[in-house]
Amino acid sequence: MPKKKKFQKEEIVDAAYEIVKMHGLNQLNARRLAKKLNCSVQPIFHNFKTMEDLIKEVHVKIYQTYVSYMSINLDDEKVYKKIGMSYIQFAKDFPEFFKILFMQQTNQKVEYFMRTDTMYDQIIQAGQKMTHLSYEEQEKFHIKVWIFTHGIACLVATNTVQLSEQEIADLLGTTVMEMMLGRK
Amino acid sequence: MPKKKKFQKEEIVDAAYEIVKMHGLNQLNARRLAKKLNCSVQPIFHNFKTMEDLIKEVHVKIYQTYVSYMSINLDDEKVYKKIGMSYIQFAKDFPEFFKILFMQQTNQKVEYFMRTDTMYDQIIQAGQKMTHLSYEEQEKFHIKVWIFTHGIACLVATNTVQLSEQEIADLLGTTVMEMMLGRK
């Protein structure tokens, strides 16, 4: 009966993902994507109602990339440092993705790293094992560490500072230590 | 002889500045600006060769706004806290400006707050008066405080977190204190 599909949804999303990764979201458009796929714009609009719909699926793939970077064994020691390093490494390896996920006007994205995060509670509890603080104290500590980490990640993603992995590890390590030791 | 000029460069830049302040840089275009000025697009292109030229002048005005926010008496006590609070307050009051100045891909903008900053040395020295650290130690401390401050400012500018002035002051105050006390 029908002609076999040449362009599947997945490969279109993959190509769009690559464009966004290399050149940012505002460089993604139907013609550019078609060119990358060596086709006309038809397969795109045949598979997706609108560009917006396609971008939604790209978002999902971007978020999956982030999640895979952040999958860390919470039983490990130095949880905070490892989580922080992963977060910053993500910002370094995928600056465009980081900007999309964490440096844009917020609507529903807060959930990614705030209280609603599924990992939030686990992180606090993992931290408690090492610091022996109360849940509330640990929570305050966690927020401060996270803000500092986020600060570095933003600077890295925008290329405002260029830091090696070792420099980042030192900076994060000593600061987290000082934040802990300096508590009243 | 000639007709008197009705639209001066300054008022055009002012109107553009307002649009950027309220709606961001990518909402600025010739027709929208003309509408705000109650004129056609002609006065704009008569006064500026291109939109890019106009935007350059808007950038200058934005940077001036930032500088006026950051003009702080360095002889004051709690310099760090005051500078940090000003930086964050700027991000809160002018999120679009903050994003333009400090949350975009960097080219020449590093100068705003890095070593090349004219205030950089004065800030370090002012800090030394209170901490009695060596210049190098004070420098390290300064960078950490700045990263933390920048982290909060980014979160505020993107509306990822909503913090009152008091909450910001507490967060910044206690963290800077802990960073100082926790040093090896």
Added chain:
DNA sequence: ATGATAAAATAGCATTCGTTATATAACATA
């Protein structure tokens, strides 16, 4: 008043974008 001159209005061009109407081509089934 009038004419020279420059500012501003009008209307349009060229480009880029999302999207779609139409035509063509490929493929499974009869």
Added chain:
DNA sequence: TATGTTATATAACGAATGCTATTTTATCAT
């Protein structure tokens, strides 16, 4: 092989953008 179905190509529409050619209008020295 013929037919129906559908994926893809071609080409174009309509809106938004930067910018400009042309016309209109206001000012001021004469």
